[in-house]
Amino acid sequence: MHIVGLSTLLITGLALLGQNIARPRAPSLERMTFCASIAAGGIALPVWMLTDDPANAEILLLTGSLLTAPRLLALFTRKPDGVSWKGPLRWPRVQAGLSLLMAMITAAVWGLLVDLDAGVATGAAALVLSWPHFPDLLDQAVVRRAFKTAREFGAEFNGPAALTALSRTQSVAFDKASLLQSSVPVVTDIQSFDNKPEPLLSVAASAEYFARHTIGAAIRAIADDWGLAQAAPDEWEEVPGLGCVAMIGGKSVAVGNGKLMSELGIDCFTANAMCKPFQSDGKTCIFVAVGTRLVGLIALQSALDPDTPPVLANLKQRKIRTLIVTGTDQRAAEGFARNLTEANILTDIRQADRLSAAEKALGDAEAVFMSVADSGRRGLFSLSPAAAMSERLMVSIETGRLGTFPALLDLAAETVERLRLLRLVACVIGLLIGLSGSLGLVSIQIAAFVLLLVAGTVLALTRRVDP
Structure with a gap:
């Protein structure tokens, strides 16, 4: 028993050290439960070294092992995607504090009323039974269920x-x-100042030859549909958020919005007036200029x-x-x-x-x-x-799947509330079970089997909701 207890505490301590080195920003709930379990188990060691009673030493080491072993289980059963929860720590922290308080009061009362052995045994049983062993695994089960539901929403x-x-x-x-x-708009209107839309569209599509913006793709698409020639420009420059400027056949061609034309010193007063009806319908106007002269405009709309x-x-x-x-x-x-x-x-x-x-x-x-x-x-x-x-x-x-957005808001709110209630219920149930150990109804040996049963149930729940 001594070797098992010491080995468990040593392995868990090394696991904690490696966890903190590898993940210095690990979720605070995980760090809290690791540290609290290690601390609770570590207290058993100096007490064991100071006592001459082998029975008490075995009980204390068993207690330390039962507190730290679930931490190892939680660590090694965590999935590679690192699902963990960063929510409020209120109820696990409350449960841990009340568990320690219950264990100390139980040990003191039984030690004074009966004897030291009874105090150690009942205090250890109360601590093991009431300690928050699996908050992260319970959270993992709920979060995975939410992820699975979200995938059904796309x-x-x-x-x-x-x-x-x-x-x-x-x-x-x-x-x-x-x-x-669709992210790609559709060309709805082409206004050429010389009443020749085909040359205007061909020039605009050529100027947008290298453009990756959706407007450029829409202009090239309608030019392809009309069967118009598109030549790669000799020089091309994109002006982010404004449009592009290209050299085609020795002439400068600009395709963009009013701000681009203003920066290039091109007058678009008449074109702005022509754009107003299109803009009132929610369309976007793109101007086309050759040299310093505006030659037309293209209106686009997205459904x-x-x-x-x-x-x-x-x-x-x-x-x-x-x-x-x-x-x-x-x-x-x-x-x-x-x-x-x-x-x-x-x-x-x-x-x-x-x-x-x-x-x-x-x-x-x-x-x-x-x-x-x-x-x-x-x-x-x-x-x-x-x-x-x-x-x-x-x-x-x-x-x-834009329509699923409100459902995602509901899912997130319901999951957070479900986690809060789950932690509260786990806290109450854990403390009630710990009270049975405090009253001497459950021994530390039986507590080990209870913990094993709880661990199996939680793991089964976690696996059941795995996608």
Whole structure:
């Protein structure tokens, strides 16, 4: 028994040391339960060395082993994806404190009323039975169940912390593209000042030959549909958020918005007036200039995702503030959001600046930002200033599943509440079981079998909900 107890404590101590070295930012709940278990087991060693009674020494070492062994079990049964919970520690901490208090009172009362041996035995039994052995494994079971449900919604959570952050959401900012049925717009109108749309479209498509932006893709697509020639430009430069400038056949060609034309000193007063009807319909106007002369404009429109209005209405019912961030000007943005009265609009924001602009506009840690990745999946990013950029992606949602966003909010809130109740119930049950040891109804030897039974049940529960 001495060798088993000492070996268990030594192995667990080394595991704790390796865990803290390998993961210095390990979740505080994990660190607390590791350290508390090691400390409780470590107290047994000096007491064992000072006592002459082998029976007491065996009981103390058995107690230390029973406290530390579940930590090893939790460590070695954790999945490679590192599912762990970073939620509040209130109930495990309360349970651990009350467990120690119960054990000390039990040992003192039995030691005074009966004898030292009885005090050690009952105190050890109370401690082992009431200690919070498996809070992380219980949390793991609940979190994995939530992840499995999220996948049925077409979503992937980027770790358990995303559940907490999403459950606290008070504001949501949307990149305009995340509210569209497709990230690639469609050309709806072509206005050429010389009434020859084909040459205008051919020049614009050639200028956008190397462009990776969705507008460039839309212009090239309609030029292909019309069977127009597209030549790679001799020189090409992208102006982020504004458009592009190219050299084609020795002539300078600019394709972009009004800001680009202003920077190039090209007058677009007449074109701006022509754009107003298009912008009122929520369309985006792109100007085309050859040399220093504006030769026409192209209007594009993106179809709104049919789930967008009900999602925004749902968020309004939840009293969640919404914001749409777009690169278009105020008139085009107002036309786009004409039927989306639930949201405020932030206009003229370049793509690369939209996340930071949303963070500045909303200005609180309980906000998220939705945008579209290159793969077409929507991503939910934390706007918390405390979150590192590598940790900001919380959830990714499959294409065409925008309507599941309210369900994800419900799932996150329900999971956090379920975890809170589970910890509370585990705390109460653990202390009630510990009370049976404190009253002398369960011996330390039987407590070992009780702990083994609980461990098997928890592991079975965890495996059952594994995806």
